[in-house]
Amino acid sequence: MTTSTQSNHSDQRKQSDPATSGQDDIILDIRHLKKYYPVYKGFLKKVVGHVKAVDDVSLFVRKGETLGLVGESGCGKTTLGKTIVRLHQPTAGELRYRFEDGGMRDILKLNREESFQIRKKIQIVFQDPYSSLNPVKTIYESFDEPLRKHNMGNRAERKAIISRLLESVNLRPEYMYRYPNEFSGGQRQRICIARALCINPDVIVCDEPVSALDVSIQAQVLNLMKDLQQELKLTYIFIAHDLSVVEYMSDRIAVMYLGQVVELAESGALYQTPQHPYTEALLSAVPTPDLNKKKDRIVLKGDVPSPVNPPGGCRFHTRCHLCQDRCRTEIPALRKVKGTDDHFVACHLAETEDAI
Template sequence: MNSRQIILEVKNLTKTYFSGKKPVYALNDVSIEVKQGETIGIVGESGCGKTTLGRCIARGIEASSGQILLHTEDGGVVDFLQLKGAMLRNYRREIQMIFQDPYASLDPRMTVFDIISEPLTYKSGYTKDEIKKAVDDIAGKVGLNKNLLRRYPHAFSGGQRQRIGIARSLILQPKLIVCDEAVSALDVSIQAQIINLLKELRDEYGLTYIFISHSLSVVRYISDKVIVMYLGRIVEMSETDSLFVNPLHPYTQALLSAAPQPDPDYKVNRIMLNGEVPNPSNPPLGCHFHPRCRYKTAKCTYDVPPLEDVGGRLVACWNYKNLQKA
């Protein structure tokens, strides 16, 4: 994994909204590296900033500050956030998205063929025959019958619609795909089909995924690395197996203890967190998690912990050593 080439760097990314004159940090100084061919899972409670991070990376929304550095094939580096006009259109094809809702993300007035081919129509130089061949090929790869492509989205099931969304994201041969809760709207059996399809496509095309999800079991199955977010900050980042076997942050520990287990006889000591997620317009001083943390000390209430490297893992906690001993 370490020998893979870095294709994307997110540096000190911040997204700020305003409640009156008061700033609300949806993202607060987030930095990650993404390597070619890997899948990075992002987890956390609703409102933690994981979807905002994904959409800022794809420029679905504009970040307030920071850098998103794309590493190009010729060895150069481009700040994706600074691109405009034709340059932005040229590089936007490198990062695509698969959305949560397979119903709302497809235009009901367009045929499936037009939905999948739409990105190609904005790129000059393609003939009608080339576009048809490209659409037929990618439809076959995602398990869609090419004889049904002239139908409209309402004629397809939820799983088929998500396959349409996947085909649309792949048609421009991107380097990176942001999967924003890509299977959460589907039932469990269809979820498994879509997850396996994403893995097959990753292996075949050398794709890189940022996979945003509430489901820890799905993230564990598909991800090489996991990022845990809380109130706009990264609190832990680790290889998947290490994180699930030995979480270093108390919030990660609580999340894992709440995950459903397939074996009904397997007992887990559920960690109950006190209180609610703080209001992001009025976050607590120091570590944002300290009002709910059973390991907190006085230092946690006034000093923000940095992301510290612990044997190749990153954790933002003053007392992670006490957690390991618990």
């Protein structure tokens, strides 16, 4: 790609960036976020490349909504979630959070004390409830530690908080004195949800919170999460493989492929009128309960390219059945779809407002 082409692409991305919408209800504004992992080789551990797990992602999350993140394994959605809660330090970009005074500040530039305080606002629920709880600590000890760290009451007050949280996820208060091995998988995940709530967060990153549970338990946990969201005015970033679950939970959905967002839209619009070939392929794989209704399955050929050396142009072009010469050389910017207010796509074949 020539220097002029790169400059034009940069200008387009800046102009059409969905994170620059400037809406007052935005609580989290992610701008050009990157997370690269070095690749070492040889006896001297020389850096020979980088795994581009998250590569220039821009998103915004509105207060009180659920933003879904979907994509194949290895697309970077879990890395993005962990980077948002600062379990991974970003390589570049901004994480702007709306504070109580209404101002937006980049939490990556906060000092040590401010960073500690912001951890109260953004929490995470992990995928595996069996490894999320310390097996040698009682539930009380697992809850009490973050409450003490953030000076949330004396011992009696903290115990009352833990009792109330367990009741909020339909567990008995006396369960706080039990160990994790005494609970089922569904009960453990409810405990993990309660623990994420114990320091009153505003945003919770849910990293495939029901994928390790039986189908019969998944619906209970999802409905519980919806009830808690409405009651406590929570904001969710919901990561999952199951597109049916994401549709049920999410207000808007971002589709990721090889570290980048390729489509972002309201849930209904994404499922009814997908604009990116990758999104169409994912949706074609969702089973339908109607046996008489047949779907035209789009089968993606080949494997996902390596994030160490992603293909030039559109990263999906090596598997896209609609690929054209332009797709192999020009990087598509994430642009607004014509005639829509909140539907963005990174595809040369889609009709967008600022297409070349």
